[in-house]
Amino acid sequence: xxxxxxxxxxxxxxxxxxxxxxxxxxxxxxxxxxxxxxxxxxxxxxxxxxxxxxxxxxxxxxxxxxxxxxxxxxxxxxxxxxxxxxxxxxxxxxxxxxxxxxxxxxxxxxxxxxxxxxxxxxxxxxxxxxxxxxxxxxxxxxxxxxxxxxxxxxxxxxxxxxxxxxxxxxxxxxxxxxxxxxxxxxxxxxxxxxxxxxxxxxxxxxxxxxxxxxxxxxxxxxxxxxxxxxxxxxxxxxxxxxxxxxxxxxxxxxxxxxxxxxxxxxxxxxxxxxxxxxxxxxxxxxxxxxxxxxxxxxxxxxxxxxxxxxxxxxxxxxxxxxxxxxxxxxxxxxxxxxxxxxxxxxxxxxxxxxxxxxxxxxxxxxxxxxxxxxxxxxxxxxxxxxxxxxxxxxxxxxxxxxxxxxxxxxxxxxxxxxxxxxxxxxxxxxxxxxx
Numbered sequence: 001x002x003x004x005x006x007x008x009x010x011x012x013x014x015x016x017x018x019x020x021x022x023x024x025x026x027x028x029x030x031x032x033x034x035x036x037x038x039x040x041x042x043x044x045x046x047x048x049x050x051x052x053x054x055x056x057x058x059x060x061x062x063x064x065x066x067x068x069x070x071x072x073x074x075x076x077x078x079x080x081x082x083x084x085x086x087x088x089x090x091x092x093x094x095x096x097x098x099x100x101x102x103x104x105x106x107x108x109x110x111x112x113x114x115x116x117x118x119x120x121x122x123x124x125x126x127x128x129x130x131x132x133x134x135x136x137x138x139x140x141x142x143x144x145x146x147x148x149x150x151x152x153x154x155x156x157x158x159x160x161x162x163x164x165x166x167x168x169x170x171x172x173x174x175x176x177x178x179x180x181x182x183x184x185x186x187x188x189x190x191x192x193x194x195x196x197x198x199x200x201x202x203x204x205x206x207x208x209x210x211x212x213x214x215x216x217x218x219x220x221x222x223x224x225x226x227x228x229x230x231x232x233x234x235x236x237x238x239x240x241x242x243x244x245x246x247x248x249x250x251x252x253x254x255x256x257x258x259x260x261x262x263x264x265x266x267x268x269x270x271x272x273x274x275x276x277x278x279x280x281x282x283x284x285x286x287x288x289x290x291x292x293x294x295x296x297x298x299x300x301x302x303x304x305x306x307x308x309x310x311x312x313x314x315x316x317x318x319x320x321x322x323x324x325x326x327x328x329x330x331x332x333x334x335x336x337x338x339x340x341x342x343x344x345x346x347x348x349x350x351x352x353x354x355x356x357x358x359x360x361x362x363x364x365x366x367x368x369x370x371x372x373x374x375x376x377x378x379x380x381x382x383x384x385x386x387x388x389x390x391x392x393x394x395x396x397x398x399x400x401x402x403x404x405x406x407x408x409x410x411x412x413x414x415x416x417x418x419x420x421x422x423x424x425x426x427x428x429x430x431x432x433x434x435x
Contacts, residue, residue, distance in 0.1 A: 008083050011057045012036070012196040014184050015136070016083055016158055022076040025061035033196075034070055040178060040197045057200050087158045117164040121145040135160035177202055186215040269373075280364070287362065312338055382406075385414060 010017050012033035019031040038051045053064045066072040118127040119142035130140035134150065136159040141149060150156040175181040175195035183193040189207035198204045316335050322328040383406055391402035401416060 004086065008079070008086060012184075014182075016087070017076075017079060020076040020079045020083075021070065021073045022079075023056055023061070023063055023073065025056050025059050025063070027056050027058045027061075028076050028079055029057065031070065034073075036181075037197060037200055038070070040201045055200055057196055083158075084154070087154070115166065117166060119145055121149065130164040132161045133164050135162060140164050184212060186210050186212055188215075284362070309342060312342055 005016070008016050010020075010028075010030045010033055013030060015030075017028055017030055020028040021031055021034055022028060034054070037054050037057075051065070051069075053062050055062055063073075117130045117133075117140050119130045120127070120139050121141055122128055122145060128142040128144070131143045132146050133140040137149075146161075150159060150161070173183050173193060175183055175193075175198060178195050178197045181195040181197055183195050185194055185196065185199060186192070187194045187198070187204045187207050187209050190204065192204075193212075194202070194204050194209070199207075199209055312335070316339055319328065319332045319335050322331065385403035385405040388402040388404060391400075393400045403414075405414075
């Protein structure tokens, strides 16, 4: 029955033929649809009579018209009788093939079915809920209004009744070029929805077209495939994002751990420096006390010698003032001997001064330690040393390699690899301590 209904459908209005015309090419067309074709072929200032030919919408055969116009074409009475019998069979019940097909064609979505649709024919306020929507009338009816407006007789038996649908879904999409004409095909060349008149007499007449069903299935299949790929890609992105978030969290944890480790290590270094500072300060103080004690003893010795010399000088000056020769000779002899003895032994009496006791030779050199502290950083692989080829030597089974390293404080040894070419490559490893 579904196949039969498709054979009884007009290619223009996509409804069952109404007053079908039998064209010379053996195809059929509704009288009203043929009339719309002729009207669309005319310009705004012309009448219908000058149109003498039009193309069959099915096979593009040129249909010539005589002076009677469309009335000169034969009516397809046989097709009309078949349609009448088909319409009577289609109203036998809601489970009829035609009704089932219409239900599948206009099956509402879950969101649409949950929406309340009011009867558009009720006079009471508020209107009752609709139970059916007539596709032909484009009106939704309640049960009472449906029985009153659609009796089981012609022409109402050919009306399509479906589950209630909103008015916006019911009217469908109309053609942009032909007013009140519903789109029923797809222009592949312009990638646009068009009506049958666009293909017959419009600007799409020479374009490649496809049925809505074919285009629907193709586009739906493409969209489903792309959607599947997009969902898969989103899933991969979500997994990737989850991994990135996990890495970010791990970075936070590791950063906190390294910061704590840095503080701990620096605190240990500061503690070591503080201890060494205190120890060296104690050594400086002890050395100071020892040197000052020694210097104080030397000062005391110098003061004692100075006092003896001062007493001897005063006595000698007093004797020199004596004018009596006898008295002078009697007193000066002893003083002269003592002055001569003191003068002769001046190097013994004056203590030696050690300039090292001035603490000038006590030096602090932390340049190496400062360089190490300035180089504190993450543990990284050191740069390779620079080989000084001009200083390298080789004799018999001995080789000597000279190099310069920028990491002399952090490198304890180097591994030297060299090759002896004796037909086969032999790799020998040598561990050399850096100097």
